[in-house]
Ligand SMILES: Nc1ncnc2c1ncn2[C@@H]1O[C@H](COP(=O)(O)OP(=O)(O)OP(=O)(O)O)[C@@H](O)[C@H]1O
């Protein structure tokens with residue numbers, strides 16, 4: 478066990494950390510913080526939801542003073558919502574030092590960002606595209622930056638941000654500290670590390686094979702056309718607090734969230750073709766539990782930290798094992814439990830086995846849940862709601878009528894009918910979903926990529942067993958992949974994945990998607 482006292486942090490930072498409810502350092506924090514404070518370049522890999530943000534945030538905040546008027550730290554993140562969320566976490570860590578972290582991302586009014594920049598932020602948390610815009614407009618100067626962090630470094634590579642990162646880092650002095658963080662470090666990350674890091678320390682918290690993983694992982698083998706009813710049944714049966722459903726394309730996400738709404742679920746969609754306003758709204762509703770089901774493309778796969786997410790559903794198989802690790806890692810964070818369900822069509826079963834090999838984790842097969850199981854789950858919830866109501870005892874005005882009806886009808890009949898009414902069976906409402914093609918075998922590109930659905934060693938998801946006390950909740954925003962990516966694609970908007978990965982970049986993907 479490592480307490481934060483061991484890092485010799487200043488008192489104001491200590492106070493902030495304990496206000497956030499952190500009692501002890503997570504393993505990655507224990508390992509990374511001393512090197513980071515020492516000023517070493519760092520490659521840090523640790524499971525999803527184990528506190529990598531604070532692992533780089535704490536050393537950063539420690540070394541910056543309120544009076545500093547230059548941008549001295551730069552954090553790059555692949556998506557908008559992640560940039561916002563990381564900025565929020567840095568903000569919490571630095572609240573007693575009153576530092577001025579600023580998120581800079583596409584989709585937000587640039588004039589507003591320019592005004593915010595006039596307040597002399599010391600830490601910029603940005604997505605690559607918008608950051609380059611500011612550099613070109615000379616509204617951001619990076620010549621005083623001494624620390625650079627690439628959060629989800631491998632994802633930024635995969636999204637094709639290499640050139641942008643090169644262009645951005647060419648503006649930063651050579652004499653600097655650079656750190657990479659991610660839960661996955663595919664082989665091609667070496668390219669990036671060799672270019673941008675000097676004599677880096679490698680820190681890796683690999684999960685113990687024996688430790689009980691905090692995310693229980695299941696898969697269901699089914700036909701494409703069975704997916705939607707299966708999802709509904711699982712939602713009924715499992716009754717998640719909050720759930721994230723991942724779909725492959727933007728069209729898929731739109732259709733799915735609409736279909737779920739039709740069936741009476743409180744769901745909404747998130748993908749890169751929505752306006753920033755819409756994205757912010759959806760994320761806010763989800764964080765405040767005003768919607769229970771977030772349907773999203775991989776835009777929400779990385780870094781997103783929403784407390785209360787008990788279930789992740791891969792409605793469509795993710796494009797590669799790394800993506801699986803990150804999607805599933807949206808639950809089971811900070812030592813909490815979670816469940817992940819993956820839908821696999823018969824032709825895709827090899828991909829699932831590749832995921833198992835990569836994550837070194839067996840995924841348990843489950844049958845398609847039956848209607849009876851789903852109904853039982855829904856009835857259970859109705860019963861719980863009823864009991865809750867009885868305990869509140871504020872239904873005085875119904876009691877007269879209840880007595881009258883009980884005189885006429887048998888009590889069991891009466892209650893059963895009331896429960897049926899409350900449970901609401903809407904499984905017969907017709908919905909329209911355009912079928913997705915099965916995931917194809919990946920296109921051969923280069924060495925690094927060829928191994929992606931192969932045997933590369935990656936950590937699986939799942940949290941450490943550390944505790945968190947106090948009144949803390951997760952950060953209060955989420956993440957993006959906005960026009961930074963959009964401007965790179967010529968495909969028809971709605972059919973696209975949010976992930977310009979090897980499928981999307983290949984002809985095969987285009988054909989299957991445009992069908
Ligand atoms: N020392 C700690 N004690 C308790 N909770 C912590 C601690 N450090 C971080 N947390 C909380 O754990 C959650 C996950 O942290 P964070 O988002 O940094 O994970 P991550 O490792 O970056 O995950 P991902 O790989 O998904 O990006 C957050 O809600 C964060 O506030």
Ligand SMILES: [Mg+2]
Pocket residue numbers: 529530628780
């Ligand atoms: Mg993170």
